[in-house]
Every structure is written in structure tokens, then in C-alpha cells.
Amino acid sequence: MTIQITLQQQAPHLAPLSISEVLPSGVCIGVYGPSGSGKTTLLRGISGLSRISGTVQVKDAIWQDENHFLPAHERRAAMVLQSPGLLPHRTVTGNIEFALGFNKRAKPGLLDSILADFGLLPLRDQRADTLSGGEQQRVAMARALAAQPDVLLLDEPLTGLDDEARQTLLQVLMRLKRSGTTCIFVSHSAYEQALLADHLLIMDSGAITKSGSAEQVFAESPPTAALGRELGVVIDDIPVVENVDGLAVVEKDGLRIQLAAGAPPGSSVSIRVRADDVSLTEKSETHSSIMNTIPAVIRAQSSYPDSPFTLVELDASGTRLFARITNAASSKLKVRAGGQVYAQMKAAAITSF
Amino acid sequence: MTIQITLQQQAPHLAPLSISEVLPSGVCIGVYGPSGSGKTTLLRGISGLSRISGTVQVKDAIWQDENHFLPAHERRAAMVLQSPGLLPHRTVTGNIEFALGFNKRAKPGLLDSILADFGLLPLRDQRADTLSGGEQQRVAMARALAAQPDVLLLDEPLTGLDDEARQTLLQVLMRLKRSGTTCIFVSHSAYEQALLADHLLIMDSGAITKSGSAEQVFAESPPTAALGRELGVVIDDIPVVENVDGLAVVEKDGLRIQLAAGAPPGSSVSIRVRADDVSLTEKSETHSSIMNTIPAVIRAQSSYPDSPFTLVELDASGTRLFARITNAASSKLKVRAGGQVYAQMKAAAITSF
């Protein structure tokens, strides 16, 4: 099951676009690129909001080709625009019901389960125009899901939100992605892409300059570029075995990591470790304040062109980690595939959700 | 010379506000707080765009008190709103000339110097409505400066920009702040506040919950909160003494740091070191991949309430650094004021501008 998109637009007064991609479905496809690179234009083309010539096929359904053009409301896509676009005169429930009204497959109870999923139960009867920005974005996403689309199109849904609201919604989206919803997620935040994208498209001037698994695209980005800096791994659902004063210990297959998190023992958390936060050492005892010193085997190393850095891929008790160190350090530690090292990371540098 | 602001608004259909502050002038005052906390309301009150009762005095000028209310266009304030609000039918030059037209103190040549400062010379004759988002924001700031205001009011000027454009504008703003322009900078990005704010106000529900030097407010924020995570130091203008393959060595008063930067020897850069990226060690030789191991004296240490972390303030050859380590590590290393340690930070973790 794939998504095939071939869209071409090249006219004086239109946004340029020139795309031909076959993308996996059931995953989150990130679209990253500078302002004006055509990200919104692409989403509008896929959704049918803009009429761009080409073919769009989502799984078995042909949304457009040379002969047919399914209008936006007949495509099983739902788009969350950068501005939430709620119906201001309706309540939260009313907005979700609006979407349910067009969804013939909706089962009874869907409304309540969506309200619950997005933490909207306490706001259910509040008018949309009295909600704060973050709440509005949440309703917009809830509403899009109520349409049970084959593809969820998200155009920078987290921009303009404050840190807290953004973090909350990121977690909602991460849950969504894990549930197998196909979504196309536009964002020029490398951080958000690092957390969400399974497959990443990089756009520039209306064309896709890079397409591949998110990990690969991150790894191949220059280490000082925004994308490169956010390279790292997300380790889902590790059980918390201990928690003292907010310093949690998580453990999985012998991999033991300490980090700041409120989660009590017995629960589990997802954690993210950036390559820039991992250093390597030859000995396990280092007289350092760094709390995590994890034995690992070097799987691979690669150096970047025109850059003083080397990327090291590690296997820590079966879990993959990345470390980015300087070429100089790499020589000093004689890093080579198969070598045995200790990966170090500060407890303070690990984020958890 | 201070800025005194006392504003009170409490009515059913108005944004609540209750402020009474005396702020330093000539510096950048950051305003931080969640969505809906009244940041925009505060700026609108100061600028006179909204009529909020109270007094506003900027240096010698009384902008409003019980008896007088200077309308917005007579206040020597210029505001950059979140949406740039350029005159779409005018060119870049035309927009700046619009502001110059109201600035009686403008000297000839100001236009060109502003265009140059903001890198707008190549765009000078382009119509505002054909500019990209980032360019528009740059023009909006340039235009506000053309008014030569006593106070520059910036309402989330960097939101919605892509990483590159944001970084460029951040640097423009950092230059501006170093030049002694008084500005009030609203942003709910802790990162931006960390780079720009000299004095920080934290707002919630229309009131100021915290006010103090930015360093102090950052240091006192919980280490897992957005603000706390961005605690660090910015070291301005350190000369680059060496650059091999993009690994630059900067040196100042014996403090020697390696980092990734393109700047050639002879130039100078500003660097930022986050507390979360600094670890401490007892010995200088650590068999680690970490490139920077800097001798430092512990000036102070403080632990956070309900948190597993300790904040350590260091003096590295006269330059202040912060390190955030766990309480456990602190005991292990026997951290105490006056103690001698080595501060370690990865070259990849240091950002430069």
C-alpha cells in the first residue's frame, strides 16, 4: 500500500511545484523545507484544495489523474491548516460533529472517544472562538481525526504555540503516529520532525531535494544544519524501575539510563537521546559528573564531507544509539566498527515524554 | 533612566492586565509566558494601541497617567507585530520611507544604513507583498528602527519563520541589543529569550509572576521546564585563533574552546554554552571523546527544590560558565565553592553566531 503523488505546476502566477514520489502509507511522512519552498502548495495539491495537474493515488483510490479530478470534499483526506479554521460559532463538540456529519463510517461513541483522546472533555461545550490558540489547534486535530481520513494532512500544526502546549500536542501526534495513521506532517522545525517523521521529504523551490527514511535523512544532513543537530534516537516505552526525587532510572534489555522524569516506577516513558549529547569514552570509570556510562559496541562510523565531525552508530545492549564526535576524538579513541566503547550522556540532556 | 509601567485592566470583555514594574532602559527586556497570559495586551498598553488605565513613563517622557493619554502615534515607541503589517502596495524602501516620514529626527543617509544593516539592499525595490515571510519580518523590524523609537516593542517577531530565517534575524536582534537600543521582546521561545533577554518578565493571567535579570530568572526556573533547560551563558566576541576543517578554536584570556564554526582565524564569534551540556570531572585526562576540558573554579552551587539537579556556577579563566549535574554526581565529585574541577563540553554541543 503506497501513496503515489505526481504533481506539476509551472505558471507565472502560481506557486511552482514539481513532485513525483511514491511514499509508504501507515507512517508519518515529514515534509521539511524553508519558507516558500512549496510545502503548503504540496498539501493543497494532495487535498484537492488547489487544482494542480498530475496524479494522486492513495492506496487503492485514485484521487486525480489526467482524466479525473476528485474535489477536495470527496477525497478521504483531512487537512489541519496552520490557522485552525474552526467554526467560531460552534462549540468544541459542534466542531467535531461537523466533521462527523460527513463521515459515513463513523461509529456511535466516536465523538466521546475523540474528545477523551485529545483531553477535550472539560471544554466540550465551550465555543470555539473563546478557546486559546493551543486548544484551538487541538480541536482542529480532533476534528480532522473525526473524519477518519485515509491521509491526515498537517500544515505546521504546532507553530505559534507556547512550549507547553506544543509539547502536549507533540505527544498526541506521537501517539497518533504509533497507531498507524498515515499522516503528512509539514513543519520547518527540525525538532518536531525528529520526533514525528518516519519518512522525510526535504523541499526546496517546489521540488523534493531529498526523500528517504527520517533516520537516514537526518544522518546525512550537515551536522551544523538545523536538521543535522537534531539527529538522535527515540526509544519508545521503556519501563521505569526506580525514581528518586525526580531522577528516574529506566531499564530495557540490560540498558540502564538515568534521566529527569516524574514517571513513577512501574510506568514507562519514551526517551530521546540526541547524537550531539552522546560522548564516547574508553573506560567506564571517568571521574566525571556524567551519570550514564553505557557499554556499547560500535556498529558503524561515517564522517561528513567538509566537516570536523564523525557520526558513530552504536549498539547498546541491542538498542541503537548515535554519537557525534569530532574527527580528532575519533582518531584518539581509535573508533572502528566492532570496537567496544562506553557511551556517556548527561541525565539532564535526555528528554522524556 | 528607567521605564515605569503601571497598568490595570479588569473588565468582563477585556483582556485582564495588572502590572506595576520599574524596568531598566537601554537593555532588552524579555517577556515570557504561555499563550493567553497577556503579553500582547501588555505591549498594546505600552504602545498606546489599547487604552488601558495606568501610568507609563519612558525615561523622562510621561506617555500616560491619570490625566493624560498620549495616542499611539505620538509615543516614541515602534511596535513590530506578530504579523508584519507592512504596506503591501509599497516597496521595501517605500515601507521604510513611510516610517521615516514621521521621524523628524531622521538624518539623511539613515535609509541606506538601515537597508544595509538588515541586508535589504538587494530587495529595496521589491513590493512588500511579494516578499517571503522572513523577509517581511526583516522589513518590519527595519521599518520600526527607522522610526528611531525610544522603545522598540517586538511581539513574537520570529514565530513562524523557518530555522534559517529565524537564526539570521536573531543575530540582527542580538546586534541591536548590544547597540543599547531599549527593546521589549515578547516570545514564548525559551531559546530566543536565552539569547536576547537581559531582563526577563514572566507573565501569567495578565500579571507578572517573576521579574529579574534574565540570568537569575533562568537559573531559578525548574531544570525540566522549557526556560530551565535553556539556562546557559553567551560569550560575546571571542577571537578565532585556528580553524581546521570547520573545527574552530576560540581563545580569550586563556580560555580555549573548540567548536564547529566556519569563521576563519582572525575573526571573532559569539558562542553559547548551555548548562545541560556542561559536565564536570575531577581529572583533566578522561579517555573521552569530549574535546573541551577546561579547568575551572567552582564559584557557587545551588540545588533546586524537588529536583535531582544541582546548578554549579564556574569561573573558567575569568569567564563564567554554568553546569547542571545531578545531586548524585555533585556528591560524588564533592562539589563545593572554591573547589577546582574541569568543565567538559562537546564541540558539537556549542552553538556559535
Place this chain on the structure above:
Amino acid sequence: MSVEDLQALWLTLKLATSTTFILLVIGLPLSWWLVRSQSVAATVVNVLIALPLVLPPTVIGFYLLIAMGPTGPLGALTSSTGLAPLAFSFPGLVFGSVIYSLPFVIQPLQAGFASVPQSVLDASNTLGAGSKSLLLRVAIPLSQRAVVVASVLGFAHTVGEFGVVLMIGGNIPGETRVASVQIYDHVEALDYASAHQLSLVLVIFSLVVLTAVYRVWGRSVFTQPRHSSA
């Protein structure tokens, strides 16, 4: 006030109400189409709707009368479909008033629809709302005030209309003699007292309606909302 005055007022009310109703039924979808269409046809329709403005109403009435006459196209239509002729009948008045007041309804509606945020329309569109749903469930609820202003303008203009109505209505008491014609008759007959009286009734009625409408909804159509919500 005479029985005839009251009758005329009642007729005016009936005419204005029916006309406003039909104006909305036609005007809402038409304006919606005009706002959304980029076609040449939309321009043509926009121009045609505005055309009645440049001719004196009496002259428009005159041409409508010719069209409604047995030899005119409308007359041919009504007689071939077995309907009663339009001239000198209440339906004819309604028809003429609709033609004549259409621009005053179309204009505010277009302005109202155009100010529905594109983001709301686009989002609703991808959720499954087609053009009709967008009009009924999004555009109209979000342009409530424009709809009210359009109704008021259409209503008021129909109340004041006179040239067209006099010409195609035939001034028949109880059937086509509306208040405006009645006032005109009073003036022509030098019956100033009755003219003043009836004018006053109309003006006061309009004052009340307009004030209420502008106060409650109308002004905000033109005034920016303080918060650009949703």
C-alpha cells in the same frame, strides 16, 4: 390615517417581506457563486445585476411593463405556462422589486462571504463539506450580520421603491398600491397632511428597525472584530 393608508402600509409590509425573502433565496447562492467564481460569467452577472442602477426606475418599470405585456418575453412566458400575467398584479410587483433591489442585497452578501476566513472554508472543505454545505453550514452562519444588513437594505429599498412599482403595479388599491405610491398620490393631490403622516410612519418604522439592526448586528459587519478568532 385613512383605511386606504393602512391598506397601503399593509401591502408595503407584505411586498417588502416577500421581496426580501425571495431576494435572500436568490441572493445567497448567487453571491456565494459570485464570490467564489473566477469566471467571466461571474463578471457579466455582476455587471447585469448592477445595471438597473443607471436607469431611472420609472424607465425600468416601463421596460418591465413592455416585457410583461402580452407581446413581451415575460408575457409570452407567463401565458404559455398558463400563469396569470405579471403586470398589475402583486406577483408582478414582487418580481419588479426583486430585480430592482437585487444589487443592494448582493453587495453586502458578497462582502460578508468574502470575509469568511479562507482557512475555515478550506478546513471544512477537506473535512467533506461541498459547496452547498459550505454555504449553508459555514458561510451563512459566519456571515450572519451581513445577511441581516442585506435583508435590511433589501427591505428598506423595497419599501421606498416607487418608480418601478407605480409603473408595473398600476396603483390598484389593496393589490398594488403600496405606501410609497400612496404618499406620492397624496403629494400629487396636494394632500400634504396625509403625505406627512404616512411618511412619518414609514420613517419612524425604518428608524426603529435600522437602529435595532445596526445596534445589534449591523455595525460589526463593518467594524473589525477585536480578536481574529479561530
Place this chain on the structure above:
Amino acid sequence: MSVEDLQALWLTLKLATSTTFILLVIGLPLSWWLVRSQSVAATVVNVLIALPLVLPPTVIGFYLLIAMGPTGPLGALTSSTGLAPLAFSFPGLVFGSVIYSLPFVIQPLQAGFASVPQSVLDASNTLGAGSKSLLLRVAIPLSQRAVVVASVLGFAHTVGEFGVVLMIGGNIPGETRVASVQIYDHVEALDYASAHQLSLVLVIFSLVVLTAVYRVWGRSVFTQPRHSSA
């Protein structure tokens, strides 16, 4: 076409041009004020401007005539200031037309001004632009198309106006006998050929003007820009 027809057309052109000019001079600041003011006064003015709509034009003309007479307030004003009386004069026609066409100019202008983004106004305001500068240098340039539509509606409505003009103009050839009155006269005199001819000239002229205007600027007043620029 007779010399008198041409004279009437010329007079119409003169009247419509002067009226439109004055309508803009009054309408621009007035609409600006109405859009920005939250006061009760603004509501009252809005209602007063709309009032002429509900009375038949002839009746409005009749009341204007009374007001312009020696005992009326306007008459008293003109005689005390030493001006020529307004009735039966070209200035009087212009005055009447302005009153009568004002709502058609105010309405699109208000809609236009209301759609100037608040952010542009606020930013300009803090840069030093007071209300007057905002109107002249921000609101009007940004509402160009609304200004054009307002002018066209005002112009067209003045061209077609007839009841008021006939009443207060006195049908004086070369002075107050405009094309609409001339057409009416032709119809009254059963000179249908001349009436058709003159109507046709007016309609074609209007068609050309309206099409040009709607094509070039007008539509976009009602159509959303594709890009919400600046």
C-alpha cells in the same frame, strides 16, 4: 439624437462627476470614522445615512424642496449666507444627489476599510501615523478597489436618479434637465423611439464602464486574495 438629448447627456455626465467627487470627499472620511468609531453617534449616523432608502425619491425631493424654500432650513441658510437658492439650480441637484446616493458610497467604503488588516493599521499607528495619515496613506491605498466600486455605484446611481432630480431640479434645459429626466419626458410624451435611444446610450455607457471596472478592480473587492499578503 436631438441637441437636447446630447445636452441632457452632457449634464448627466457633469452631475454624476461632481456628485461622485463630493461623495468621495464626504464619504471617505465619514466611512473611516464610522468604521473606527464604537460610539452611539456612529450608529445614529449610519442609520440616518440609510434613511433616504425607505422613502420614495419623489417624496424625498418634495421634502428637500420644502427645506430649500425660503421658509425651510436650507433656504434660510443659503439666504443668510448670501448664496443663491439651491432649488432649480445645478448645485441644488448635486446636493440632492449627494444625499440620495450617500448610502451607496458609504457601504462599500466601510466594507473596504474594515478589511484593511488591523495589523497594518496598528503597525503604522505606532510608527507615528495618526488617524488622518492612516486614512490617506494606509486605508485608502489599501482599499483602492473599494474606492473604485464606491465611485462606480455612486456614479451609476446618480445617473439613474430621477425622482429627486426632477422634483428639485425643475427640469430646466441645459441646467437641470439630465438624461434620466429627459428619458422620462420622452416616455411621457409617448416619444418611445427617443426614449429607447437615450436609454440605450445610457445602458451601453454603463455596461462599458461597469465591465471595465469590475474586470480590472471590482471583483477582487469581493473575492478573497489568494495570498493573505503582508
Place this chain on the structure above:
Amino acid sequence: RLAVASNFKTTMEALVEAYEREPQDEFQIISGASGVLFSQILRGAPFDIFFSADTDKIERLDKQNRTYGESWTYAIGRMALYTPGRSPSSFLESNDPTDSIALANPRHAPYGAAGAFWLSTHLRSGKPVRYVFGGNVAQAFHYVQSGNTSAGLVALAQLINEEIRPDEYVALPVDEYPLIEQRAAVLNQPNCALTTKFVRFLHSDEAAQIIQRSGYETVDMKR
């Protein structure tokens, strides 16, 4: 239904009232400019008798076979020179350059044509005066009445109806201007007894008296 030229409306009301043999509301008086009524009759307006303000329109209807039976002259309009606030003679003698005179449009209003003729033959050639034309004789009357013109050639009927002081006007002798003949005709509509009866009443002396009292001349109906 009676379609009546506006100037005759009040008189017709008096006539209908006098004709009380049937309930009054059997008659509807529809007044309007003769031209408008004429156009409407051509397009099938449901009128039974048409009282035009002139003869021309009745003749045209005749030619188009739209009338039933003979048409007749139901009244002859009388014109008066109305000079509010002073005497007509003082107006005629004065040399005030601001003097103006209102009359109905000579092109299509009978009173206008008559008035124009009278002025061209009876006005002192040197007298400065400005002409102002009303759409019909009623508008001409408004012009004078509201003080916007200093004099007006109006219908005597209007002055009588408005009870204007006799020293402010002078009724002009009928032979000083072309006859303002007002003709009426029964229209080609399904006829009924009521119409016939009313037409007969209009030819009666009683009706003639009412018409004359209102300020019109009548012709000898029995002729």
C-alpha cells in the same frame, strides 16, 4: 376601476361620493400621470374608464380599438396665475430679476402647453423671469407653494382645493390659451351595468356642477 389623471383625482372623489346609488367602494380611483396610465392600458391594465388629462391619448387608444363607445370631454381645465404673497398684477409688473415662474412641462402636460402659450402671448416682453418646469401641474404647484418660485401657472382646481386666498391668484380667461380639453373613454374591458350608469351620471347636471365647482369648465353634455 377608474383611471384618472392626477389633477382630477380630488374632483373624481367628490363625484364618486355624490354618486351614492351603489356602495362607494365599488369604485376604485387609480390616479397617475396620463402617460403612465396610457402605457399601462396598452399593456392590459384592468381599468374600466380612463380619464385622461388631454385628448391625444384617448385618440390613440381609439385608433388602436382599445375604447368602447364614444369618448367625451369630461372637463376643461382652467388655468390660473398663482403668486403667493402678492397680487398677480404686481408680479406681472415687477422687474425683480429673481422672479421665476413654475409651469408643468409643456411637452407632455396639457397645462404646460397652455401655460407656455399664455406666457409667450401675455407676458411683458421685457420682464425678467426664469422658467421652471414641473413634471406635471402638481409639481408646478409644489414649486410655488414651497416658495421656490415666485409665481406659477397652475390649475384653478388646485387653488380652489387648497383654499388659496383669492387675491393671490387670478383665473385666466379660457380664450387666452389653447383649450385644455380633458377627454375620457370607456375601455375595451368586459363591460357592466355599473360603468354605463356611472358614465350616464357623469353627463348629468349634478356632475357638471361638481366639476365646475372644482375649478373646471364643462361642455354641454347634452349636445
